[in-house]
Amino acid sequence: MSDAAGRWALEIDGLDVHYGRVHALRGLTLTVGEGEIIALLGNNGAGKTSTLATVSGVVRSTGGTVRAFGRDITKAKPWEIVGAGLVHVPEGRRIFSRLTVHENLQLGGYLVSDKTVVSRRIDEVYTLLPRLAERRNQHGGNLSGGEQQMLAVGRALVAKPKLLMLDEPSMGLAPLVVAQIMKLIRQINADGTSVLLVEQNARAALKIAHRAYVVENGVITLQGPARELARDSRVVEAYLGA
Amino acid sequence: MTQLLWNGLFVGSFYALVALGYTMVYGIIRLLNFAHGDLYMLGAFVGFGVLSVAGGLATGLGFVALLIVMVIAMLVTGTAGLVLERVAYRPLRGAPRLSVLITAVGASFALEYGMRLAAGPNPEVYPVRLAGDPVNLLGARITVQQASLILIAILLMAGLQWLVMGTETGRAMRAISQDPTAALYMGINVDAVIARTFFIGSALAGAAGVMAGGYYGKIDFLMGFIIGLKAFTAAVIGGIGNIKGAMLGGLALGLLESFGTAWVGGQWRDVFAFGFLIVFLTLRPTGILGERVTERV
Numbered sequence: 301m302s303d304a305a306g307r308w309a310l311e312i313d314g315l316d317v318h319y320g321r322v323h324a325l326r327g328l329t330l331t332v333g334e335g336e337i338i339a340l341l342g343n344n345g346a347g348k349t350s351t352l353a354t355v356s357g358v359v360r361s362t363g364g365t366v367r368a369f370g371r372d373i374t375k376a377k378p379w380e381i382v383g384a385g386l387v388h389v390p391e392g393r394r395i396f397s398r399l400t401v402h403e404n405l406q407l408g409g410y411l412v413s414d415k416t417v418v419s420r421r422i423d424e425v426y427t428l429l430p431r432l433a434e435r436r437n438q439h440g441g442n443l444s445g446g447e448q449q450m451l452a453v454g455r456a457l458v459a460k461p462k463l464l465m466l467d468e469p470s471m472g473l474a475p476l477v478v479a480q481i482m483k484l485i486r487q488i489n490a491d492g493t494s495v496l497l498v499e500q501n502a503r504a505a506l507k508i509a510h511r512a513y514v515v516e517n518g519v520i521t522l523q524g525p526a527r528e529l530a531r532d533s534r535v536v537e538a539y540l541g542a
Numbered sequence: 543m544t545q546l547l548w549n550g551l552f553v554g555s556f557y558a559l560v561a562l563g564y565t566m567v568y569g570i571i572r573l574l575n576f577a578h579g580d581l582y583m584l585g586a587f588v589g590f591g592v593l594s595v596a597g598g599l600a601t602g603l604g605f606v607a608l609l610i611v612m613v614i615a616m617l618v619t620g621t622a623g624l625v626l627e628r629v630a631y632r633p634l635r636g637a638p639r640l641s642v643l644i645t646a647v648g649a650s651f652a653l654e655y656g657m658r659l660a661a662g663p664n665p666e667v668y669p670v671r672l673a674g675d676p677v678n679l680l681g682a683r684i685t686v687q688q689a690s691l692i693l694i695a696i697l698l699m700a701g702l703q704w705l706v707m708g709t710e711t712g713r714a715m716r717a718i719s720q721d722p723t724a725a726l727y728m729g730i731n732v733d734a735v736i737a738r739t740f741f742i743g744s745a746l747a748g749a750a751g752v753m754a755g756g757y758y759g760k761i762d763f764l765m766g767f768i769i770g771l772k773a774f775t776a777a778v779i780g781g782i783g784n785i786k787g788a789m790l791g792g793l794a795l796g797l798l799e800s801f802g803t804a805w806v807g808g809q810w811r812d813v814f815a816f817g818f819l820i821v822f823l824t825l826r827p828t829g830i831l832g833e834r835v836t837e838r839v
Contacts, residue, residue, distance in 0.1 A: 382727070399717065410710065459729065
């Protein structure tokens with residue numbers, strides 16, 4: 301939770317995004333406190349991915365502001381945002397399939413100028429995720445879906461994020477693997493990283509989140525502590541399939 | 543027979559150097575840069591300009607002068623490639639492919655006829671020739687300078703291979719060629735890496751231009767047109783977007799031309815080159831080393 305001084309990892313205020321004539325985000329507002337896991341839930345096309353892509357600077361907003369750790373990043377370039385400690389694990393993992401596992405991890409540390417730091421962090425990722433160490437010289441495309449998701453998260457960790465943003469990390473994975481991923485996210489958070497978790501799998505996300513938001517048609521329609529939302533009849537009906 | 547092999551390798555290493563720039567740019571932004579051959583022409587003219595200004599000094603130094611001139615020409619063409627990317631291609635990123643392609647053709651004409659204005663329509667004679675005394679090597683006559691030029695071409699290619707496979711910049715290039723958006727999420731300044739790619743590819747074409755000037759002895763403002771097409775052919779034969787493929791394709795095309803023309807006559811040289819382009823496009827459009835393009839899930 302945010303401490304008394306009100307330190308926010310991320311403050312999104314009244315964010316608007318248009319794709320041509322489609323109004324994808326309509327004044328979306330949410331916050332992530334330092335040290336929190338925040339779940340952003342919603343159906344396909346509700347605006348979850350647009351929110352993350354806008355925070356990362358890949359999609360340009362048409363209104364509103366984004367602040368990270370007190371700094372305005374609304375108009376920052378994607379690489380400046382990564383440099384500020386906001387790292388995005390995109391939907392569909394987006395690992396580089398024709399690069400090796402090791403090269404994928406090295407790219408995670410692209411902005412770190414001291415390469416000995418990068419190799420130390422890669423070793424830490426290998427310790428955390430031994431499957432990746434076994435496959436370090438294989439092409440990313442040869443990994444299983446779960447391993448690719450592990451690689452995508454590990455790659456983000458090499459950048460040493462202060463805020464980790466994950467877009468549907470459970471997509472297409474078996475329940476057992478989803479549980480592993482969620483455990484990994486909780487562990488990363490316990491080490492001091494704030495997390496913004498975008499999920500369609502509301503059940504899994506609400507288990508590990510502190511607070512949660514529900515987005516519909518580009519606006520937040522529900523918010524509150526994860527435990528309360530998990531019991532909220534509207535959430536249960538729409539997202540937990542009672 | 544060995545003579546044909548040497549000639550083939552020699553011309554093939556020109557083709558390979560030019561094809562590399564073609565394939566690098568295609569690999570990273572899927573653009574067929576039709577102005578690429580004209581950067582080769584620009585390199586030849588920059589070399590010619592520097593040699594003319596340096597005058598007798600350069601002629602005395604001979605081969606060494608050609609090397610220095612080559613470095614200068616590489617810097618100039620590399621910078622020209624940067625400008626071309628910034629002015630003509632970057633504003634069109636995300637535009638339909640056809641618009642960019644038409645722009646590339648326009649850039650090609652701009653370079654060709656810009657040079658015609660600057661240097662005149664008549665061919666120029668290179669002040670430094672790679673004459674020298676030929677030595678007999680396995681039954682072929684080849685000058686030490688010619689052998690050195692092949693060596694330089696090989697060194698440039700080896701350097702490029704190292705850059706792409708062994709450095710952070712190369713890793714970023716390969717990442718962008720696979721998924722530019724994901725590269726942004728890694729914090730890669732995609733525009734800067736694309737610019738660097740243009741610089742390197744254009745510099746290699748400039749080097750080939752100077753080598754060609756020294757080898758053929760005659761340059762003109764349209765010299766880049768046909769070699770651009772040949773380099774494109776070489777890149778397609780090797781598998782467009784693939785760096786090793788461009789080297790292989792260049793050498794293969796040089797050898798094909800060399801042997802082909804020896805057997806059926808010089809007037810068939812270009813028929814050979816483009817005949818093979820058609821054969822490859824029909825039978826194996828991914829080229830020798832090209833990978834099948836699979837859709838990401």
